[in-house]
Amino acid sequence: MIQIQDLSFTYKNGESPALQEISLTVPDGGFLGIIGPAGAGKTTLARAAAGIIPHHYPGDFYGSVTVNGLDTVDSSIIDLSRLVGMVFQDVDSQIISPLVEDEMLYGLENFGVSREEIPQRMEEALEKVGIADLRDRSIASLSGGQRQKVAIASIIALKPRILVLDEPTGELDPRSSRQIFSLLKELNEEQGITIILIEQKIMLLCEFARQLAVLSKGRIVRQGDTREVLSHAEELQALGVNCPRVTTLSRVLSEKTGAEQPVCINLDEAENMVRRLIP
Numbered sequence: 417m418i419q420i421q422d423l424s425f426t427y428k429n430g431e432s433p434a435l436q437e438i439s440l441t442v443p444d445g446g447f448l449g450i451i452g453p454a455g456a457g458k459t460t461l462a463r464a465a466a467g468i469i470p471h472h473y474p475g476d477f478y479g480s481v482t483v484n485g486l487d488t489v490d491s492s493i494i495d496l497s498r499l500v501g502m503v504f505q506d507v508d509s510q511i512i513s514p515l516v517e518d519e520m521l522y523g524l525e526n527f528g529v530s531r532e533e534i535p536q537r538m539e540e541a542l543e544k545v546g547i548a549d550l551r552d553r554s555i556a557s558l559s560g561g562q563r564q565k566v567a568i569a570s571i572i573a574l575k576p577r578i579l580v581l582d583e584p585t586g587e588l589d590p591r592s593s594r595q596i597f598s599l600l601k602e603l604n605e606e607q608g609i610t611i612i613l614i615e616q617k618i619m620l621l622c623e624f625a626r627q628l629a630v631l632s633k634g635r636i637v638r639q640g641d642t643r644e645v646l647s648h649a650e651e652l653q654a655l656g657v658n659c660p661r662v663t664t665l666s667r668v669l670s671e672k673t674g675a676e677q678p679v680c681i682n683l684d685e686a687e688n689m690v691r692r693l694i695p
């Protein structure tokens with residue numbers, strides 16, 4: 417469980433707070449999506465949830481962040497990284513080895529995974545992310561999307577109980593993006609891994625995340641169940657966050673037909689609604 421209480425953070429060289437009075441709880445086995453316009457503080461919040469802030473980014477830190485009961489300020493980054501795996505928005509700052517296999521090995525060896533177990537962990541993670549064929553490639557020869565998949569695979573191989581992913585599909589095509597989301601869903605539902613996912617692809621996010629938090633100018637302006645948050649479409653629009661088209665469609669249909677309907681958050685729901693209202 418991640419518990420954030422009254423967190424405010426200003427980067428050392430920052431002019432104004434990147435986060436202000438953030439309170440947020442992500443329960444064990446939760447799947448939280450974070451949305452918000454550019455510069456809202458999404459990455460900063462992800463870094464704070466993983467303990468990278470304040471350990472790697474100095475600044476003024478107020479409030480508290482606890483991960484499975486460990487206060488991130490008092491705990492070492494090594495202990496925290498065993499609990500929380502983070503996939504960075506900028507993958508190139510995450511990958512440090514010249515070869516895919518070395519990159520995977522680096523984390524596994526650092527985590528003290530036994531020699532016997534390493535090959536299986538590596539294979540499984542590469543397979544799950546769909547890049548078993550890239551294992552012997554050099555990182556420099558990979559596309560941005562392929563590097564992104566390597567970063568995801570090397571974190572998943574470490575089997576953290578909590579995963580924080582900062583726009584992990586930014587470089588991926590729609591099919592690969594869906595594949596990564598499905599993998600996260602599987603980890604969440606079958607292994608109870610807690611997921612915090614920052615994502616611009618709102619349609620996809622809303623299909624998978626059970627809860628949403630909306631950030632704007634360093635503050636959480638709305639949080640709750642995905643459907644509840646999406647029912648405030650106009651407010652989100654005003655902040656520069658687009659709602660999924662199915663949500664807009666269901667809202668317009670409700671208005672035009674006078675039917676009191678909760679907003680739809682996926683294609684199946686929208687299809688059912690259309691069939692019901694337009695015979």
Ligand SMILES: Nc1ncnc2c1ncn2[C@@H]1O[C@H](COP(=O)(O)OP(=O)(O)OP(=O)(O)O)[C@@H](O)[C@H]1O
Pocket residue numbers: 427428429430434452453454455456457458459460461473505
């Ligand atoms: N390392 C840093 N040093 C100083 N200021 C920073 C640093 N990283 C981010 N900031 C500032 O903190 C604020 C929030 O940035 P952050 O990267 O968290 O936003 P974001 O929501 O992730 O944006 P994006 O959608 O562009 O990824 C911005 O004003 C940004 O300029």
Ligand SMILES: [Mg+2]
Pocket residue numbers: 458459460505582
């Ligand atoms: Mg960001």
